[in-house]
Every structure is written in C-alpha cells, then in structure tokens.
Amino acid sequence: MERVSHYLDAGTEAKIKEVVERELITAHMKTLVEMEGSGMVSMLKDDKTEDLTRMYQLLGRVPKGHDIMRQVLGDFVRETGKQIVESPENQNKETTYVQQLLDLKQKYDNILAKAMGNDKNFQHALNQAFEHFINLSPKSPEYISLFIDDKLRKGLKGVSEEEMEQTLDKVMMLFRFIQEKDIFEKYYKQHLAKRLLLGRSASDDAERSMISKLKTECGYQFTSKLEGMFQDMKQSSLTIDGFKNYVNALDPNPLKGLELNVQVLTTGFWPTQSASKCTLPQEIVVCCEVFQKYYLSQHSGRRLTWQTTMGTGELRAFFGTKRHELNVSTHQMVILLLFNQVDTLTFKDLLTATGIPGPDLHKTILPLLVPAHKILLKNPPVPKFSPTDSFSFNENFKSKLFRVKVVQVAQKESEPERGETQKKVDEDRKHMIEAAIVRIMKARKTMQHANLVAEVTKQLSSRFRPNPITIKKRIESLIEREYLERSSSDRKMYNYLA
Secondary structure, three states, X not given: OHHHHHHOOHHHHHHXXXXXXXXXXXXXXXXXXXXXXXOHHHHHHOOXXXXXXXXXXXXXXXXXXXXXXXXXXXXXXXXHHHHHHHXXXXXXXXXXHHHHHHHHXXXXXXXHHHHOOOOHHHHHHHHHHHHHHHXXXXXXXXXXXXXXXXXXXXXXXXXXXXXXXXXXXXXXXXXXXXXOHHHHHHHHHHHHHHHHHOOOOOOHHHHHHHHHHHHHHHOHHHXXXXXXXXXXXXXXXXXXXXXXXXXXXXXXXXXXXXXXOOOOOOOOOOOOOOOOOOOOXXXXXXXXXXXXXXXXXXXXXXXXXXXXXXXXXXXXXXXXOEEEEEEEEHHHHXXXXXXXXXXXXXXXXXXXXXXXXXXXXXXXXXHHOOHHXXXXXXXXXXXXXXXXXXXXXXXXXXXXXXXXXXXOXXXXXXXXXXXXXXXXXXXXXXXXXXXXXXHHHHHHOEEEXXXXXXXXXXXHOOOOXXXXXXXXXXXXXXXXXXXXXXXXXXXXXXXXXX
C-alpha cells in the first residue's frame, strides 16, 4: 500500500477500489452467497458465525451486497420455520411446537448479534420471516397460550424468578408475530380461568408479570378483563372470610360440619360458560342456599348462577379400614356421594341421578377408573361406555398417599369446540369492526370507501387483520341501521348520520 501511494495519484484511489470491488466482489457475490455446500445457507445451517462475519464485511463494501444476504436469510428461515409449523409430528404437541420456534429464534438472534452486529435491516428480514410462517397455522395463538399455561401452571422446576421472566419474554417475542391476537386472548382467558379457579397457578407474581407484558404490548383494553379476574379472586377471598364468620355466629351451624368455599365471578370478566346441568346432593344444596342468603344480604340487586363445571370437592373416604382424603371435581364428588346409599349404579342411573349430560358424564367418570386412582370399578371393564354398564365403589383401592388428588382428563379443545371458539371470535370481530367504522366516520363525517377500509384495517391491526369483504358487509349493515348513508353524488362515498 505504501508503494502504491508513491506511484499512483491519491485522487485515483476511490475509482480503482470501485473497479476492483466491482470485478472481484459484485460480479461474483450472487455465486458466492448461493454456492451449494459452502454458501450462506450452509453457513446458517452449521452456525459458522466467523464465515458469516467475513461474508457480511466483504459484501458490505459493495452496493446491494447485504440485500442478497438478507434475501437468502429471510427465505431460509421462512422455509425452516414452515417445516416446524407444518410438521405432522408437532400437531397437538404445543410444547414441542413452541419450543422449536423459540430455539429457532434464539439461534438466529445469536447469529445476527455475532456476525452482523444486530443490523436492523437483517433483524427486519428475520422478523418478517417469523411473522410469515407463524401465521400459516391457525393453531399458533392457541399453542402459544397453552405453552404459557404449561409454564405458569407447573412452574419451571429449579428455575429462578429471573429465568422465568426470561422465558416469558421469549414467548412474548413470538406473540408479537401473531396477527390474530384476539384469538390468543380468548384462549389465554380460558386457560387463566382454569389456573385461578382450580388453584393450579404456580406463582401469582409470574401471572401478574405476564399480564403486565401483555398490557405493555397491546394496551389496557386487552388485559382489563384479565385484571378483573384477579380482582374477583381477591374479593371472593374477603367474601368467604365474612361468610365463615356469619355461619360460625349461627346456632345451630346450618352447614352441619361441611366447609364451603365459593368464588363469586363477574360475568363480563370470565369466559362465558354454559351452565352445565348437575343435580347437587341435598346437603350441598342447603350450603348453597345459606351462602346465597348471606351474599344477597350484602349485595342487593345481584343474581347468583351456580357453575358446577369448574369447582372441586374434598371428600373423606373409607376403603376397608383405611381412610383417604380425595380431591375431585364437583361433578365427581356428586357421583361418589351416590355410593353412600347404593353399592352399584348403571351409567343410565348416574345420568338420571346427577342430571349431567352424557358426554360430560363420560369425561367425569374416566379419571375415577384409571389404575393410578381406581376409585370406581366398571363392569364390563372395557373402554367403551353403554347405558347398561354398571359401576361400584372399589373397597380395595390402595394408595401410599393419604391425600389423593384425582388428575382430571386434559381438556384440550376438540374440533367442534374449536369451531365454537372461532364463532365467538368472529362475532366479537363484527362488533369491533362496526365500532371502528362508527368512530372513524364520526370524526371524519364523510369518507371514500377505500380510505375507510384502509383506516379500519390500520386501527384494528394490533388485534387482528380484518378482511376487506367483512368490513364491506359491516358497512352495509350500518347503512341498513341508519348509522351511515351513501352519498347521492358518489356511490363510493359515505356520510355519517348523527
């Protein structure tokens, strides 16, 4: 270089460098990047960060060098992610599905940090690739919610609070890529409700931290109902303390040795549950009536509807000479108490006595028949249920544990239930689209169709991507109900009607 500076004019340096770089780099960069076996794809597969660093620095010297690298990175990550999302092995395995996506994100975040200095343009290409393949599967919102549910329900064994926070932060990165956040919200609310009502939450702090993250990401409206659920649980605790003082002051005690814990839930905050039919035993009915009388004396004008599907019960049971405490669902408690009067009941008898619908009764009995806690015996002992099958109390049940918790059947959504959830989401979306249209038109008074559709899409994009056809249908509906009218001079123009 020193000799060159003596022989050549300094003014020619830039031009000579440009010619050399054009001939030695620009002319061959496409071949270099796409070369099979040693190109960029091979480097990405094998985590060759040093080679990627050299390629990034070399191609950074010429125009559009980084553009080619970004294109290859985006295409490769998109294809890799698509294989994870569409793999039959990952279907109905939400933990594996989400963990593989987290590992993929971690891997390419590390490559970007080490080889490309966290170049924002490369980060954007990576984010676009993730957003593309995560939204290929309609189950992504549900799986991410189930993954969070798994972590918050069991907790992470041997993991500090700081590491738990890091795990939740990583999941939030995937959440940002979901376009249909309203579907995630529906599932998250269902899973949170089960954790709170069944006492399965590993940590209140972790739960509140997750809600705080969602609030930061999506705003107060997204999490107001989730926070309301926590408020209900806190208020229920105070209510039940007051109820116990009230009952203890009565003579004689109307509960007759039974202990009743009730969670009073505000209808608007919690997932809507169809009140499943269940005929409670008389002693439980008396307890419910006592509580109802106390609660309505404290809160006039309210109405209580008993939801038996999400409750639990604790029973003292004698198996021969051994005594155990059984922790079961409310419906299982109703079934087991029937065996205090009779030794054997058929499936048809149970249907009549409990009032629980057939499919729900089937799901309720199954956990009581598994080898781990075989509290009931079935005759004939075959998996299929029929109305004439008989059930009897298993006197020979044995367990090393005094307190036996009957593990419930995992309630993953079936296809009909998933369809029902989608229907509810679609119904909610109609209202949100109409509210956005009215809000925009009230401010603008007059607006052209294409501009209105674009503005509605922009306002709702943080929740979901509305279909232009759906927006058009909601506009038509609002015209029919006289919120809007078409302009007489231009059919594509709308006027707001005050």
